[in-house]
Amino acid sequence: MxxxxxxxxxxxxxxxxxxxxxxxxxxxxxxxxxxxSAYPGGELNQPMNLLSGDMSLAGLTQNASITNPSAGVLAAASPAASGMSDGGEDGISGFxxxxxxxxxxxxxxxxxxxxxxxxxxx
The missing domain is CATH 3.30.70.2750 (Alpha-Beta Plaits)
Structure with missing residues (x-):
């Protein structure tokens, strides 16, 4: 069949x-x-070091594992990075x-x- x-x-x-x-x-x-997810990475399983700068806005707000500075800038530019938005008003948000x-x-x-x-x- x-x-x-x-x-x-x-x-x-x-x-x-x-x-x-x-x-x-x-x-x-x-x-x-x-x-x-639109962003790479899985759950945050590693502790972040606030003193060494081993953290990112996208990592904190979108659970992303950023591997290079350019990806970090792009992810931080998303409306979802503020934590005040899901990034869009379209009908598929949250799915x-x-x-x-x-x-x-x-x-x-x-x-x-x-x-x-x-x-x-x-």
């Missing part, structure tokens, strides 16, 4: 997990849940959890309905 893929965006990992459990009853070939599903073609329409009824952005 043929396979199809779905990229669905959610606001929280819990929302994506809930839908992934519902999708398990369908013919899922593969599925994953990931968080993505930073990606549910990726590879599913048999016969179950595709049903999986799409389940995701959209739960508020996922497809």
């Amino acid at each position: 043929a396979e199809k893929n779905i990229l669905a965006y959610f606001k929280t990992p819990e929302e994506a997990e809930k839908i992934s459990r519902k999708l398990q009853s369908l013919q899922v070939v593969d599925m994953s849940i990931d968080r993505f 930073d959890i990606l549910l990726t599903v590879v599913i048999e073609e016969s179950s595709f329409d049903q999986a799409m309905r389940v995701i959209q009824e739960a508020g996922g952005l497809v």
